[in-house]
Amino acid sequence: MQTELFTVSKIFTESLYRIPDYQRGYAWGLDQLRDFWLDLEQLHGDGKHYTGVLTLEIVPKTKWKKWDDDIWVIESRRYKPYYVVDGQQRLTSVVILIQAILEICQLDQLNFTPVSDLRRKYIFDKKIGGPERAYIFGYEKDNPSYEFLKTRIFLEESDVHLPDEVTIYTKQLIGAKNFFKEQIAELSASQLETLFTKVTQQLVFNVYEIASDIDVFVTFETMNNRGKPLSTLELLKNRLIFLSTRLPTPNGRDAVLRRKINDAWKSAYHYLGKNEERLLDDDEFLQVQFSYFFLKNLVKEESGDGTEKDAENRRIMATVEHYNRYLLNYLFTPKRIGTKLTPEDDLPPLTRDFIDGFAQHLKSSVELYFKLSTPAQSDWTDREKMELERIGRLKGHSPNPILLALYRQESNAEKRIRFLVAYEKLSFFISFGQRSPALYGRRFYASESYLQYATGRISTEQLISYVENAVNELFKETPLHEHLSDWVKNGHGYYGWHSIKYFLYEYELHLQQNSRSSREKLSWKEFSKENYKDDYETIEHIYPQRARDPYWTERFSKFTPTQKRLLRNSLGNLLPLARPRNSSLGNKSFPEKLGDDKNMTGYRYGSYSENEVATLPEWGPEQIVKRGIQLLNFLEKRWNLQTTDNQQKIRALGLSFWAPTKT
Numbered sequence: 079m080q081t082e083l084f085t086v087s088k089i090f091t092e093s094l095y096r097i098p099d100y101q102r103g104y105a106w107g108l109d110q111l112r113d114f115w116l117d118l119e120q121l122h123g124d125g126k127h128y129t130g131v132l133t134l135e136i137v138p139k140t141k142w143k144k145w146d147d148d149i150w151v152i153e154s155r156r157y158k159p160y161y162v163v164d165g166q167q168r169l170t171s172v173v174i175l176i177q178a179i180l181e182i183c184q185l186d187q188l189n190f191t192p193v194s195d196l197r198r199k200y201i202f203d204k205k206i207g208g209p210e211r212a213y214i215f216g217y218e219k220d221n222p223s224y225e226f227l228k229t230r231i232f233l234e235e236s237d238v239h240l241p242d243e244v245t246i247y248t249k250q251l252i253g254a255k256n257f258f259k260e261q262i263a264e265l266s267a268s269q270l271e272t273l274f275t276k277v278t279q280q281l282v283f284n285v286y287e288i289a290s291d292i293d294v295f296v297t298f299e300t301m302n303n304r305g306k307p308l309s310t311l312e313l314l315k316n317r318l319i320f321l322s323t324r325l326p327t328p329n330g331r332d333a334v335l336r337r338k339i340n341d342a343w344k345s346a347y348h349y350l351g352k353n354e355e356r357l358l359d360d361d362e363f364l365q366v367q368f369s370y371f372f373l374k375n376l377v378k379e380e381s382g383d384g385t386e387k388d389a390e391n392r393r394i395m396a397t398v399e400h401y402n403r404y405l406l407n408y409l410f411t412p413k414r415i416g417t418k419l420t421p422e423d424d425l426p427p428l429t430r431d432f433i434d435g436f437a438q439h440l441k442s443s444v445e446l447y448f449k450l451s452t453p454a455q456s457d458w459t460d461r462e463k464m465e466l467e468r469i470g471r472l473k474g475h476s477p478n479p480i481l482l483a484l485y486r487q488e489s490n491a492e493k494r495i496r497f498l499v500a501y502e503k504l505s506f507f508i509s510f511g512q513r514s515p516a517l518y519g520r521r522f523y524a525s526e527s528y529l530q531y532a533t534g535r536i537s538t539e540q541l542i543s544y545v546e547n548a549v550n551e552l553f554k555e556t557p558l559h560e561h562l563s564d565w566v567k568n569g570h571g572y573y574g575w576h577s578i579k580y581f582l583y584e585y586e587l588h589l590q591q592n593s594r595s596s597r598e599k600l601s602w603k604e605f606s607k608e609n610y611k612d613d614y615e616t617i618e619h620i621y622p623q624r625a626r627d628p629y630w631t632e633r634f635s636k637f638t639p640t641q642k643r644l645l646r647n648s649l650g651n652l653l654p655l656a657r658p659r660n661s662s663l664g665n666k667s668f669p670e671k672l673g674d675d676k677n678m679t680g681y682r683y684g685s686y687s688e689n690e691v692a693t694l695p696e697w698g699p700e701q702i703v704k705r706g707i708q709l710l711n712f713l714e715k716r717w718n719l720q721t722t723d724n725q726q727k728i729r730a731l732g733l734s735f736w737a738p739t740k741t
Contacts, residue, residue, distance in 0.1 A: 571647025
């Protein structure tokens with residue numbers, strides 16, 4: 079490799095840069111942008127800042143001859159065309175910042191150089207007498223970021239009259255531009271000139287030019303471990319494109335397969351980033367997709383006795399759990415091309431059809447995965463949408479493989495609904511405590527039922543029966559109130575229950591329905607957030623944790639410290655707030671918490687649950703017990719459970735020291 083230290087100005091001298099198709103798109107978020115900006119702010123005088131490595135591959139003539147807009151500048155002006163193998167995140171950020179400076183600048187020149195000349199050097203060069211524009215930096219044309227960069231970042235007109243293709247990466251591009259424009263919006267002309275000098279003359283890269291005999295795909299995998307780590311999904315795209323160049327074909331490469339791989343990943347990044355409020359994780363999707371693909375296509379029929387089957391199931395579950403290592407270190411490796419690794423190898427040889435089949439399965443799965451995570455944008459029935467939203471709120475909006483299998487295999491909506499209802503019920507109940515079998519936990523997708531269903535060995539009816547029986551087993555020997563009492567014994571009470579927000583939100587929806595109002599007073603998006611500042615709360619202890627006001631000390635004076643803690647953290651004392659509120663406000667007396675015409679942040683102006691509590695004239699131990707019983711009555715009715723008497727409910731609430739006769 080050739081290596082040298084270059085400034086940005088020198089890098090952008092008679093060169094063109096393209097992000098190749100095997101690369102991921104722009105992945106920097108606010109954290110990386112803030113670090114980059116801090117580096118610039120700390121540059122003083124004539125100092126240099128080492129920005130990192132820029133690894134380049136010279137683009138062969140067979141490639142750039144297809145770049146219709148760029149041939150003229152390569153041939154007539156001898157610009158060297160490069161692929162960016164490593165360093166694209168930093169280089170892209172530099173280009174976006176330069177574009178932002180040129181947009182904000184109201185001068186005809188910067189540092190005694192006409193702005194038009196700077197634009198030609200860093201953004202695009204235009205052919206005199208012709209429409210062609212050669213963009214100095216950009217993506218290959220089949221990348222959705224290509225048009226986005228040109229139209230939304232460089233503000234140039236497009237000759238393709240199509241709406242923007244929104245992906246995770248295009249959102250990051252516009253996010254970076256907005257970030258930089260905010261930082262420089264108030265800078266004076268002289269400050270802009272200083273900033274421009276820092277960017278172009280004081281940021282330096284270690285530039286490597288890869289020799290022609292070095293494999294660029296392997297280089298990409300080994301060098302892209304700096305900055306923001308590559309996801310397995312991003313690495314896998316590079317690996318499949320690499321393998322497509324190694325498959326035996328007349329010309330040594332398969333352009334059709336490469337295009338299909340790119341198209342599949344384009345769909346993946348489009349759907350994973352489609353919902354701005356619920357950006358989906360690359361690798362959570364890949365694990366779900368691979369899990370189903372693996373079971374459907376690579377797992378053979380069961381054979382042997384129970385011991386052998388158990389061992390095989392454990393092997394399958396381990397493969398799904400460590401999907402990334404299996405995909406990159408075993409399934410998609412050059413040594414598997416056209417042959418089995420060993421005569422006993424169960425996997426088919428790696429062929430063009432196998433790679434194509436995997437890519438098409440990924441493409442078809444990602445749209446379904448998006449709909450499962452965002453059911454409101456699906457064409458399913460309203461009942462299905464409601465049940466899927468419930469499961470999303472309860473378990474997170476990255477769907478489990480069992481849901482992908484259900485919607486790929488079952489066309490009957492009523493059967494799907496029956497499963498969703500049973501699955502939500504089971505998922506809710508396993509959050510109750512340690513009594514719940516670990517088999518039904520967050521790794522339910524690796525359970526025997528999922529393996530059987532995904533491989534087609536049991537029907538949807540049998541799967542539904544399995545889940546319903548699992549629910550019955552939970553309560554066969556242990557009644558509901560004993561399951562719930564686990565949360566009292568752990569010392570945190572119901573405040574530490576994993577599903578407390580889900581349960582309180584379901585009760586809120588129940589109150590809204592009874593009010594016959596369509597107005598939402600409690601937003602799940604805001605209510606479910608966990609990263610508020612430490613002194614803000616979304617669930618309030620009505621009887622507060624720091625109860626120093628005389629209102630509280632008088633009403634709870636007869637209880638021991640332990641009993642007071644049990645009352646504070648009991649279910650009936652927990653209230654979902656429509657807006658996160660400073661915890662210090664929650665230490666006030668009950669009348670103050672209600673609010674009035676001057677204080678419109680109280681319970682009277684909050685959620686339906688807050689409104690319900692606001693109808694009470696006072697709040698004390700009796701109200702905590704009564705509301706707790708009321709919530710458990712709702713729980714039994716909502717999830718169709720056998721009812722228990724008030725004494726059992728009081729035990730479940732952890733308030734056995736309260737005399738039942740007082741309720």
